[in-house]
Amino acid sequence: MYPRPFTYHRAKSYPEAISLLSELGEEAKFLAGGQSLIPLMKLRLSAPRHLVDLNFIPETSYIRSNATARFGAMTRHAEIAASAEAARIPILHDCSAGIADPQVRHMGTIGGSVAEADPTGDWAPVLLATGATVKTLGPGGERSIDIAEFILDAYTTALQPAELVTEIVMPLPAERSGGAYLALKRCAPVYASASVAVQLTMHDDHTCQDARVYLGVLGLTATRVTVAEEVLRSKPVSPESMEKVRGAVMDIAEPNADMRGSAAYKRQAAGALAKLAVEAAVKRARGEHVEVTHLYA
Amino acid sequence: MPEKIPRVRLSAMVNGKQYAREVEPRTLLVQLLREELNLTGTHIGCDTSYCGACTVLLNGRSVKSCTLFAFQADGGEVLTVEGLARDGQLHPVQQAFSDCHGFQCGYCTPGFLMSTVQLLEEHPHPTESDIRKGIAGNTCRCTGYQNIFKAIYAAAAAGEGADIGH
Numbered sequence: 001m002y003p004r005p006f007t008y009h010r011a012k013s014y015p016e017a018i019s020l021l022s023e024l025g026e027e028a029k030f031l032a033g034g035q036s037l038i039p040l041m042k043l044r045l046s047a048p049r050h051l052v053d054l055n056f057i058p059e060t061s062y063i064r065s066n067a068t069a070r071f072g073a074m075t076r077h078a079e080i081a082a083s084a085e086a087a088r089i090p091i092l093h094d095c096s097a098g099i100a101d102p103q104v105r106h107m108g109t110i111g112g113s114v115a116e117a118d119p120t121g122d123w124a125p126v127l128l129a130t131g132a133t134v135k136t137l138g139p140g141g142e143r144s145i146d147i148a149e150f151i152l153d154a155y156t157t158a159l160q161p162a163e164l165v166t167e168i169v170m171p172l173p174a175e176r177s178g179g180a181y182l183a184l185k186r187c188a189p190v191y192a193s194a195s196v197a198v199q200l201t202m203h204d205d206h207t208c209q210d211a212r213v214y215l216g217v218l219g220l221t222a223t224r225v226t227v228a229e230e231v232l233r234s235k236p237v238s239p240e241s242m243e244k245v246r247g248a249v250m251d252i253a254e255p256n257a258d259m260r261g262s263a264a265y266k267r268q269a270a271g272a273l274a275k276l277a278v279e280a281a282v283k284r285a286r287g288e289h290v291e292v293t294h295l296y297a
Numbered sequence: 298m299p300e301k302i303p304r305v306r307l308s309a310m311v312n313g314k315q316y317a318r319e320v321e322p323r324t325l326l327v328q329l330l331r332e333e334l335n336l337t338g339t340h341i342g343c344d345t346s347y348c349g350a351c352t353v354l355l356n357g358r359s360v361k362s363c364t365l366f367a368f369q370a371d372g373g374e375v376l377t378v379e380g381l382a383r384d385g386q387l388h389p390v391q392q393a394f395s396d397c398h399g400f401q402c403g404y405c406t407p408g409f410l411m412s413t414v415q416l417l418e419e420h421p422h423p424t425e426s427d428i429r430k431g432i433a434g435n436t437c438r439c440t441g442y443q444n445i446f447k448a449i450y451a452a453a454a455a456g457e458g459a460d461i462g463h
Contacts, residue, residue, distance in 0.1 A: 001344050008305050008322035008368060031366075038325075038364045039346050051322070055369055078358070101434025102415065103349060106358040107365065188433030189347045293430075 003041035009052045014060070014137050014166060017052050021162040022139050024050045030164055031055065032074060032112030035104045054164070061109075071168045073111025078102070080110060089172070090284050090292070091179030091199060095126040098181075098294035101188040111165040114147075117221070118191075119154045125197035125216035126181050128224065132170045138163025154220040176209075177201040178284030180277040183216070183294045184269045186260060192217050192294070193260040196249060196273040200232060202285040208232045213245065213278075215270055218253040225252050228274065237282050242275050249274035269297075307371035311336065312380030320367050326360075327351045329367035330377060338378040338407050342436070349435035352408035353377045359415040361434070378407035381414070389455040390414050390448075399448030401439030408435050413449050422453055 009024075011017035021028050028050035031037060040046040054060065060074035069085045069092075080086055081097035099105055099113075099122045113123045114134060127147045134150045136143045138160050150158050159165070173179065183195035195216035203209040211232040213225040227248035231241050255266035273295075280290045305324075308317040311334060318333050330336045330353070339362055342350030346364040353362045354376040355369075381388035387395065390413045400406040409432060416423060416431030423431065428449050437445060 003323045005302050005321065005323055007302050010368075034366065034369065035346065035364060038366065041323075042325075042344065042363075051366075053368065056371075101349070102412065102431060103352055103359045103361045103434045104346065104364075106355075106360050107369075188430075189349075 001042040003038075004044060004047040004049075006048055007050045009050060010056050011052050011054060013057055014054075014164065017054055017057065018138055018162050018164065020050075020052045021164075024052070026161070028052060030115075032115070033076065033107040033109040034112075035100070035108040036112070036116050036118065060166075065172065067172065069170045069172060071110050071170070073114075073165045073167060074109050075111075077105040077108050077110065077113075081105065089130075089170075089179070090290070091126055091130065091181050091197065091281075092170075094179075094181040094292045095122050095197075098122065098183060104189065110168055114150070114168060115157060115159060115165045117151050117153075117155050117157045119220055119222075120191035120217050122181070122183060122192070122195065122216070124151055125195055125214040125222040126179075127168065127170070128214045128222050129179060129181075129197040129199040129212045130170050130173070131199075131212070132168055134165055135167040135169060136163050137166045142166075144169075148224075151221050173199065174201050176203075176285050178281040178286070180280035180284065180290075180292045182273045182277045182280075182292055184273060185294055185296055187296060188294075191260075194218055194253070194255070194266050194270040194273055196270060196277045197222075198274070198277040198281045200278070200281050200285060202237075202282065203234075205286055206236045208235060208237050208282070210234075211278075211281075213249070213274065215249055215253060215274070218255045218266055218270055223252055225249050225274070227251070232278070237278070242278055245278055246271040246275045305368045305371075307368050309370045309373050309375055311375045312377060318367075322366070322368065324367040325363055326353070326355075326365040326367050326370050326375075327362035329370070330362060330375070336377050336379050340404055340407055342405065342408070347436065348405065349408040349412060349432075350405050352411040352435065354411055354415060357418075359412055359434075376411070376414075378410055381410060388414070390417065390452045393452035393455060394445075394448040397444050397448035397451050399440065399445045400437070405435060405437045405439075409437065409445060413452060416449070417453055421456075423449065 029048040062072040086093035179199035183192040200211035213228040250271040304319040340350040342348035351363040
């Protein structure tokens with residue numbers, strides 16, 4: 001399948017990419033890893049007249065950490081999965097090592113994923129749960145935007161015309177913190193049927209100090225499950241509280257029946273994922289090594 | 298009249314040989330390989346980034362060549378299934394797939410070979426879970442995967458997985 005013909009522009013820097021896009025207008029798009037845009041263009045669901053290629057801009061793919069972990073927008077999912085940061089912050093590994101399949105993870109970028117704001121994307125719930133910030137650059141200069149204010153709706157972000165994502169900044173989790181991200185998929189290359197991200201801090205081995213719980217896929221954007229957070233916050237983690245978390249996530253889910261399953265099935269799946277994610281997050285906060293990955297069914 | 302679109306000039310090292318071409322911007326990497334370079338070993342399967350039949354290595358990393366524009370490989374190194382054999386000798390991964398009959402119709406095989414080469418680079422002694430994750434982006438509708446697993450274990454046992462013939 002051939003995309004509609006387009007004119008190619010290779011940017012050598014972000015400022016050049018931004019001025020190119022400003023000149024070319026609405027018929028132009030940035031190309032990051034292309035793992036969503038290229039399939040859309042092949043299906044002619046997207047047919048830009050110009051592509052501004054970000055792949056050859058130096059210093060855009062990096063992982064740096066001191067007080068925060070910072071990911072260059074063009075950092076590929078596979079590079080994040082293999083990083084020391086992913087080894088230290090397990091929720092990062094859960095997400096980056098489970099997106100699609102190895103081939104897609106070698107090309108797809110964190111910045112592209114965040115800018116696309118696909119409701120089935122893996123990064124949004126994880127970045128929301130960890131309280132990440134999106135750094136952008138556009139004709140109006142640099143901005144730092146809380147991820148919760150960056151993703152506005154399905155496929156809609158706070159990005160202005162010709163503005164692009166330059167970096168994702170993630171605060172390093174406090175002591176006695178743990179997180180987990182679980183997604184249920186039919187197989188690797190497809191979109192998830194449901195996903196849940198949990199990031200929590202324990203007061204001691206039994207009592208949760210604070211928690212963030214986000215449900216992915218089953219809404220227009222990742223959804224914060226505040227009832228589940230309240231169930232966990234400042235209370236001992238018990239089988240009863242886990243059951244309440246499961247119920248809260250099931251209550252807030254707004255699944256649509258489609259080829260991935262019935263609404264009831266997805267609701268059940270979301271509840272089960274939430275329970276597994278909290279269990280893994282608590283164990284990790286206690287310092288236990290727990291492997292969590294995308295589940296296939 | 299359609300407007301005239303400037304072609305993109307690109308060069309890449311493909312299976313150890315340097316090529317330079319001028320292509321339409323919308324040319325996909327798989328089309329460059331098959332139609333411009335006559336390397337038809339890389340197959341187009343689903344053409345939607347699902348099946349992995351078109352898998353090649355770009356700069357040592359597996360990618361789906363139907364989901365990359367040719368210009369994304371500019372200045373890079375590409376390894377296709379044609380680049381695996383050396384001096385008339387099958388690559389150990391190819392030999393293992395042949396010995397274990399890790400295919401039936403063979404259509405998906407080039408993609409599985411490339412993903413296996415990548416997998417064994419990262420995991421020279423893969424566990425079953427490593428193999429499942431490593432070939433998760435490749436689909437075979439014939440074998441039921443049993444013999445593909447056997448072939449991958451056999452290739453790992455041959456101990457040559459790390460030599461991908463660059």
